[in-house]
Amino acid sequence: MSAQPTAPPKTSEATPLVQTRITDRLANFPWWALFLALLGVLLVYSFATDATYQNIIVYLSAGVRLTIIVTLVAFSFSIIIGLITAFAQMSEGSNIFSVIARNLATLYVQIIRGIPVIVLIFYTALVIIPASINLLNALGDWMVSMGWLAADNALSSLTSRGISFVIRGIIALAINYGAFSAEVFRGGIQSIDKGQLEASNALGLSWFQTMRYVVMPQALRRIMPPLGNDFISMLKESSLVSVLGVGEITQLGKKYSAATFLYPQTYNSVAFLYLSITLILSMGVKYMERRMAVSEET
Amino acid sequence: MLQIENLTKIYDDGTEALTDVSFTVEEGEFLVIIGLSGSGKSPLLRCLNRLGAPTAGRISWNGRDIPAADQSDLREIRREIGMIFQHFNLVKRSTVMTNVLSGRLGYTPPAWSLINRFRKADKERAIRALERVGIPDKADNRADELSGGQQQRVGIARALMQDPKMILADEPVASLDPVLAHSILGNLESINQEDKMTVICSLHFLDLVQRYAPRVIGLRDGVIVFEGDSQDIRQLSDERFKDIYGEEAERLSA
Ligand SMILES: Nc1ncnc2c1ncn2[C@@H]1O[C@H](COP(=O)(O)OP(=O)(O)OP(=O)(O)O)[C@@H](O)[C@H]1O
Ligand SMILES: [Mg+2]
Numbered sequence: 001m002s003a004q005p006t007a008p009p010k011t012s013e014a015t016p017l018v019q020t021r022i023t024d025r026l027a028n029f030p031w032w033a034l035f036l037a038l039l040g041v042l043l044v045y046s047f048a049t050d051a052t053y054q055n056i057i058v059y060l061s062a063g064v065r066l067t068i069i070v071t072l073v074a075f076s077f078s079i080i081i082g083l084i085t086a087f088a089q090m091s092e093g094s095n096i097f098s099v100i101a102r103n104l105a106t107l108y109v110q111i112i113r114g115i116p117v118i119v120l121i122f123y124t125a126l127v128i129i130p131a132s133i134n135l136l137n138a139l140g141d142w143m144v145s146m147g148w149l150a151a152d153n154a155l156s157s158l159t160s161r162g163i164s165f166v167i168r169g170i171i172a173l174a175i176n177y178g179a180f181s182a183e184v185f186r187g188g189i190q191s192i193d194k195g196q197l198e199a200s201n202a203l204g205l206s207w208f209q210t211m212r213y214v215v216m217p218q219a220l221r222r223i224m225p226p227l228g229n230d231f232i233s234m235l236k237e238s239s240l241v242s243v244l245g246v247g248e249i250t251q252l253g254k255k256y257s258a259a260t261f262l263y264p265q266t267y268n269s270v271a272f273l274y275l276s277i278t279l280i281l282s283m284g285v286k287y288m289e290r291r292m293a294v295s296e297e298t
Numbered sequence: 299m300l301q302i303e304n305l306t307k308i309y310d311d312g313t314e315a316l317t318d319v320s321f322t323v324e325e326g327e328f329l330v331i332i333g334l335s336g337s338g339k340s341p342l343l344r345c346l347n348r349l350g351a352p353t354a355g356r357i358s359w360n361g362r363d364i365p366a367a368d369q370s371d372l373r374e375i376r377r378e379i380g381m382i383f384q385h386f387n388l389v390k391r392s393t394v395m396t397n398v399l400s401g402r403l404g405y406t407p408p409a410w411s412l413i414n415r416f417r418k419a420d421k422e423r424a425i426r427a428l429e430r431v432g433i434p435d436k437a438d439n440r441a442d443e444l445s446g447g448q449q450q451r452v453g454i455a456r457a458l459m460q461d462p463k464m465i466l467a468d469e470p471v472a473s474l475d476p477v478l479a480h481s482i483l484g485n486l487e488s489i490n491q492e493d494k495m496t497v498i499c500s501l502h503f504l505d506l507v508q509r510y511a512p513r514v515i516g517l518r519d520g521v522i523v524f525e526g527d528s529q530d531i532r533q534l535s536d537e538r539f540k541d542i543y544g545e546e547a548e549r550l551s552a
Contacts, residue, residue: 212411
């Protein structure tokens with residue numbers, strides 16, 4: 001592309017070159033971002049000047065807080081579930097514990113993959129949790145009958161009603177995303193060169209040291225960006241726990257619009273809130289990806 | 299002293315990689331193992347630090363029974379045996395310094411790595427190890443920025459950090475060019491001579507064997523077919539060489 005220093009300037013070709021550059025730039029300009037920014041300005045302007053919008057936003061702000069809390073807590077648990085599942089799936093050997101662990105983990109991942117999130121949310125909230133409570137009650141009663149516990153112990157007096165739907169929703173999301181993050185962890189860890197694991201064995205490193213000094217520094221680069229994307233989609237899918245009546249953004253929007261009939265304004269605001277949060281988060285993920293890519297090169 | 303008696307290694311798929319191998323290595327010896335590809339050099343070296351479990355036979359090292367060692371004995375044994383690999387096996391994305399320091403981890407309690415950075419004394423030791431292999435200026439580079447020869451020096455420095463009593467080197471120069479091969483083997487030779495360290499090294503190229511091997515064991519199909527010193531090696535006829543080494547035998551001139 002660059003001109004030879006000795007060659008005379010070719011004016012006849014220079015002009016179209018500049019023109020292509022301009023049209024190229026126009027063609028490649030992120031118009032969608034400009035459009036989005038204008039839309040945002042418009043909405044923010046409405047929110048600032050229009051009392052209707054102001055009321056909606058004030059009403060929804062409690063929902064924003066709950067959406068963020070539900071997502072953060074569920075995501076943290078999903079990471080723990082995912083790590084345990086990933087290591088269980090990777091456990092090698094033919095001793096009974098590895099075989100059981102491997103199969104349970106795979107069963108879990110397969111089941112979750114085949115069930116729609118919303119069904120899993122109902123199932124967790126209305127079937128799994130009440131059943132688990134009954135099981136714990138039975139265990140408590142049995143321990144009382146054996147004389148190990150007093151009659152008013154914590155296990156016997158647990159009730160399904162004591163478990164709020166916020167917590168049930170969080171558990172459902174965590175169970176769902178645990179299966180996905182397990183795959184992410186497994187992919188990252190299995191990308192480690194076998195020779196390096198062999199070297200770390202030969203050095204006498206413990207399992208934990210191998211993870212800390214050999215596996216994680218390399219696997220994290222592959223794990224972090226997809227986990228970031230999972231976080232974003234979990235934030236969006238947390239709207240599904242509105243079916244349990246949990247007062248997050250979507251549920252509050254539903255209630256507000258049903259009471260006021262201000263459907264366009266309410267759902268404009270609901271969509272705007274989700275969009276602003278996810279856009280900020282995805283900029284974060286982009287930044288993370290770029291940093292990981294840079295440290296790859298240097 | 300390392301005593302190997304009737305060592306046999308059969309893999310799960312039925313491959314018999316070693317058959318009834320017996321030999322002894324004295325403290326401070328430099329033993330070279332030759333043999334063509336598939337003759338069982340790697341399986342033999344890997345049995346010595348139990349990266350692979352022997353199927354039958356005894357390995358006793360300074361009175362310690364290696365095949366019978368439990369997990370904690372094994373960790374202790376392994377940290378006293380340095381290993382150098384054909385493909386270096388460094389943590390590519392970590393710095394040279396971190397790689398070298400990892401040679402010390404066998405001595406730190408695992409829980410320490412949660413909170414603790416490396417100790418100052420270990421860092422000084424790492425610098426000395428890097429000076430010894432001639433690349434102290436590379437300490438802060440990432441391992442994958444180094445050339446193959448430099449990476450293998452990091453591998454040696456990492457092994458030195460273990461303060462090993464013995465070094466196993468599995469074709470340490472097979473992925474390097476001839477000039478680098480000489481300098482890496484020179485490093486190993488000087489460690490053997492200056493520190494009186496036992497070195498067991500598998501090699502492919504005959505010229506390197508003749509130049510560096512005071513004592514040689516030849517393997518073929520998992521069986522020892524030759525034992526001798528550097529004198530015996532030089533006097534071997536070409537036919538006898540091919541007998542041990544197979545038709546693939548290569549003479550490296552460098
Ligand atoms: N993990 C394994 N599982 C099954 N068979 C194996 C395994 N490792 C090695 N073998 C077999 O053992 C025999 C000897 O091993 P290997 O090829 O590693 O010898 P080598 O002398 O180190 O050769 P090279 O010079 O190619 O490294 C071969 O037949 C090989 O297929
Ligand atoms: Mg080999």
